[in-house]
Amino acid sequence: MDFGTHEISASQATYYASADSKAFSKPVGAFVQMHDLRGLGTGNGTTLTVTQLAQFTNGSKGLTGAALSFSSGPGVNADASGSYVPKSTASYTLTPGTAQEVMSTDGTVGQYLTSYGKAADYQGNEAGGPISLSVPSGSAVAGNYTATLQWDLTTAP
Template identity: 35%
Template sequence: MSKSYKVVALSAVAALFCSVMTAPAVMADPNEAESDVTIEFIVPDDTDVPTVVDPTDPSITFPVTPGDRDPGDPDDPVTGFSGPLTLDFVSSLDFGTVAISAQSQEYESLTLRPFVQVTDRRGTREGWALTVSLSEFRDEEGETSLSGAVLNLENASLVTPGVGGDNTPEGLAGSIALDSNGTSANVTVAGEGTGAGTWLTRWLAPVGETPNPNVTLTVPGGAATVGDHEATLTWILTNAPE
């Protein structure tokens, strides 16, 4: 009697264990909740000067001190303009020392990486326009010189350390010819909805080439006189395309 009872009890325990092991799992309904990601942008204050970036690799900073730059780079200081829309850097152009010619000659620039930089941090995408003009050349005595000289900027390209795509200015002048009468020419025009962030317009020499065939000065025969000659490029940034 006692032995039979034990067998029944063990059988009951085994049946209970099997029922527990084979019971279907209960599936919980998925939980879903929402949270926010927020950020507020403000216009930079009037003391905030943008960083000038390298014209070949805009992911790095262009040296502020001219003496720290590579040969062939422009030796200009940064402009120091601050605020929401700024012209950050403009390049001077050096054509070196050349012999006087009786014929018209085209001279290539020794400045291998000339560029200008504009930064738009207004956050409105209103657009902007950059123009340039060339003054008369003057000699060492301050007299007008190099009559008929023409400065040519060819094969311009745009680069940004930020987002391009639809934000890229479409009004890039691939070829600019400047005479010394002060007439301005468009350099880069960012229409409405474009030009946000930092943009560099550049006239780089092809890799390994010296001097720079994309920046030339044409001087008519008989126009040159002995000594240094200098003209001024005036770059103007306006806050809406013209």
């Protein structure tokens, strides 16, 4: 995710991710997708979680209090013949070090997707969008900030 380059603000600021223009031949909105080919049925589902491993950092400087938020549409079964729809979390804000459930299924065979908008929803780094980074006043210094997201897929039982 790219939140662009900005002047350091003396007040709280929110920045929005750009559409992904590198992974595909045209810009697309962010999404996560998983496949369950086991077909084990109810009680044998999958759960997808995301964890922000630590706060955004610029070398040794942390972006104290920054919050990464996601808004999505409902989960869908991307398999044209599939009728089961996964449970998905419509919006959430990550807390560094804490796993956040993104999507879960019941064990039905399928290709499941949670979309964070279409390319058109990513209007620019300051105009709005489904993925945002809120930066409190006084927390940023000049430099490039990064954070690592860990995506985990667990199965039951």
